[in-house]
Amino acid sequence: MAAGRTYEPIATTTLNTTTTSYTFNSIPNTYTDLVIIASCVAPSGGAARAIAVRINGDTSQSYSQTFLWNGDGTLNSSRNVNLTYVQAGYYAYFTGTQRSLSQINIFRANSNDEGIAKTMINRSSSVTGTDVFVGTWSGTTRVSSITLITQSGDFGSGTILTLYGIKAA
Amino acid sequence: MASGRVSKVKGKVLDTPTVPTIGTATAGAESASVEFTAATKGGPAFSYTALSNPGSITGTGTSSPVTVSGLTAGTSYTFTVRGTNPTGNSEYSSASNSITALVAGGYESIATYNTPGSGTDTITFSSIPSTFKHLQLRASVRTSRTAGNDLISLRFNGDTGANYSDHLIRGSGAGSYGVDKDTSSTYINVHRASSNFNTTNVYAGYIIDILDYASTSKTKTTKAFGGYDANGNGQIAFNSGNWRNSSTAINSITIIFPNFSTYAIQNMHFALYGIKG
Numbered sequence: 056m057a058a059g060r061t062y063e064p065i066a067t068t069t070l071n072t073t074t075t076s077y078t079f080n081s082i083p084n085t086y087t088d089l090v091i092i093a094s095c096v097a098p099s100g101g102a103a104r105a106i107a108v109r110i111n112g113d114t115s116q117s118y119s120q121t122f123l124w125n126g127d128g129t130l131n132s133s134r135n136v137n138l139t140y141v142q143a144g145y146y147a148y149f150t151g152t153q154r155s156l157s158q159i160n161i162f163r164a165n166s167n168d169e170g171i172a173k174t175m176i177n178r179s180s181s182v183t184g185t186d187v188f189v190g191t192w193s194g195t196t197r198v199s200s201i202t203l204i205t206q207s208g209d210f211g212s213g214t215i216l217t218l219y220g221i222k223a224a
Numbered sequence: 225m226a227s228g229r230v231s232k233v234k235g236k237v238l239d240t241p242t243v244p245t246i247g248t249a250t251a252g253a254e255s256a257s258v259e260f261t262a263a264t265k266g267g268p269a270f271s272y273t274a275l276s277n278p279g280s281i282t283g284t285g286t287s288s289p290v291t292v293s294g295l296t297a298g299t300s301y302t303f304t305v306r307g308t309n310p311t312g313n314s315e316y317s318s319a320s321n322s323i324t325a326l327v328a329g330g331y332e333s334i335a336t337y338n339t340p341g342s343g344t345d346t347i348t349f350s351s352i353p354s355t356f357k358h359l360q361l362r363a364s365v366r367t368s369r370t371a372g373n374d375l376i377s378l379r380f381n382g383d384t385g386a387n388y389s390d391h392l393i394r395g396s397g398a399g400s401y402g403v404d405k406d407t408s409s410t411y412i413n414v415h416r417a418s419s420n421f422n423t424t425n426v427y428a429g430y431i432i433d434i435l436d437y438a439s440t441s442k443t444k445t446t447k448a449f450g451g452y453d454a455n456g457n458g459q460i461a462f463n464s465g466n467w468r469n470s471s472t473a474i475n476s477i478t479i480i481f482p483n484f485s486t487y488a489i490q491n492m493h494f495a496l497y498g499i500k501g
Contacts, residue, residue: 061497062331087495088362119455123395123462134397136455162364162429163493171491174364174429176450176460187395189451189460191426221362223495224333 061224062090067217073098073209078112078202079218084165086220089198091159093143096211106157106210107140109202110173110192114139117193126184140204141190144179155181164198171195241307241314242266247288249303249320254296256323259289260305266314269307275316276301295325330500332356339492349496350476354438357501361432361477363450364493376430377411379478380444380467387468388412394451394461411480412465414448427492428452437474443467444474 065086066079082089095106109118116137123132144157157179163171172195177188203216247259258274274283274290279301283292295301301323304316337347352359365376379388386408392415395401406413414432430450436442449462467474479494 061333087493119453119458121395121397121451121453121458121460123393123401123460130393130395130401132395132397132399132401132460134453134456134458160429160431162362162427168491168493170425171427172425174427174452176429176431178449187449187460187462189429189453189458191453191455191458193425193455195425221331221495221497222333223336223362223493 061222063220063222065089065218065220067215070210070212070214070216072212074214075209076202076204077210077216078200079216080200082164082199082201082218083220084197084199085222086165087163087167087223088221089161089164089201090219090221091143091157091201091203092215092217092219093157093159093203094215095144095155095157096153096213098209098211104208105142105206106144106155106179107142107204107206108159108161108175108177108190109140109204110161110194110198111196111200112202113192113194118190119193120188120190122186122188124184124186140206141175141177141192142186142188142206143175143177143203144181144186153182155179161198161201166197169195169197173198238309238311239267240312241269241309243315244269244272244305244307244317246303246305246317246320249301249323250289251323251326252291253326255291255293256295256301256303256325257289257291258283258303258305258320260317261288262307263314267309267311269314270309272305272307273313274303274305276303277319297325297327300324330357331360332498332500334359334496334498336496337494339494346481347479347494348476349478349494352437352475352477352496353498354473354475355500356438356498357436358499359434359437359474359477360497360499361430361434361479362495362497363428363430363432363479365428365430365452366426366492375482376414376428377480377482378414378432378446378465379411379480380469380474381472381476382478383467383469384410386410388465389468390414390446390463390465392461392463394459396459411482412446412463412467414446414463414465415450415459415461426452426454434474434477440471440473443470
């Protein structure tokens with residue numbers, strides 16, 4: 056039997072100024088998986104760039120990723136080791152009416168699963184490409200904060216970032 | 225109506241509360257949050273009750289805001305608030321702004337399976353209710369294999385016939401990518417990884433959507449993406465699959481690992497959710 060509604064918004068923000076990073080703090084310990092939907096624009100005149108994820112403020116080389124993308128009509132795949140983040144959108148975001156949309160999924164984020172590395176599967180879409188990522192944060196503590204960063208430049212005003220939690224039965 | 229009564233608390237005469245000042249009502253999922261400002265005169269209120277119009281549905285709390293649940297999505301409501309203490313109730317406040325209750329989220333947990341340290345090589349969710357539009361399976365997978373390729377695959381309703389097909393695109397990094405296709409298969413391959421998942425503490429993650437699973441007139445389509453990364457070893461994949469059964473709703477899902485004779489994985493996690501349409 057179904058155990059009730061379980062895909063719940065935790066927090067959302069619409070940035071009203073250019074911002075280098077944004078952190079969701081004090082994430083409740085009650086959710087099995089966490090999901091972030093990022094609808095990103097760049098500051099006026101900004102170039103395309105990438106959005107990436109850090110967990111619990113860890114800026115060490117504790118992250119790695121494998122990804123697959125189509126940016127110019129050609130399939131590509133890459134891998135990065137010993138990163139300080141996991142990407143969630145390689146083709147970044149745009150000004151005006153164009154946006155990139157990223158979905159970030161973090162599995163088994165609460166204290167029931169402390170002791171295992173945290174797996175992320177992320178995907179993004181924009182007018183210039185589509186990407187899918189799998190990434191790992193080797194930290195094993197529960198996820199209490201998530202920081203979204205840009206790899207160059209800022210998030211533009213109007214960027215919408217929403218965090219959801221999913222509870223397993 | 226205010227009762228006008230007074231009572232004694234710890235030897236003091238307690239007045240009935242004075243009417244609170246209504247604030248902003250905000251729509252929620254089949255609910256509303258009603259803000260107010262407590263009165264500074266009169267007796268202290270021990271609790272506050274928000275009352276809906278229409279419906280006379282109430283919510284109670286000890287401070288602002290008070291949540292009123294059980295509203296009907298799509299219906300417009302206003303709210304009034306009163307304070308209560310042992311002596312009695314205040315009058316209700318003036319009415320709030322009008323809100324329209326929102327549709328509640330239609331994503332519900334159906335069942336979860338956590339694997340033990342060892343066991344059989346199949347996992348089955350059975351007795352799946354047909355009350356949802358779609359299903360989503362979120363899987364966290366690790367195996368104990370040390371050689372060969374790993375597969376995670378699906379069967380429905382116990383059908384072991386050659387009634388399944390799938391297409392998959394995968395990337396293994398460093399410019400390595402590829403495709404797979406299965407026709408007339410006995411399962412849907414969600415991922416055929418080119419290496420095993422046996423890396424300490426690293427789990428593959430998958431999100432598998434099963435579309436229109438309760439239909440009795442359409443074949444059943446799945447879409448999935450996921451993979452694993454172990455800092456130098458990993459693979460990402462996305463996949464479409466089909467079960468060529470158009471007459472029967474899916475009432476059970478079996479997750480199988482065709483390349484395993486047994487598994488001795490640690491702490492895998494499978495969670496099945498229903499999505500209402």
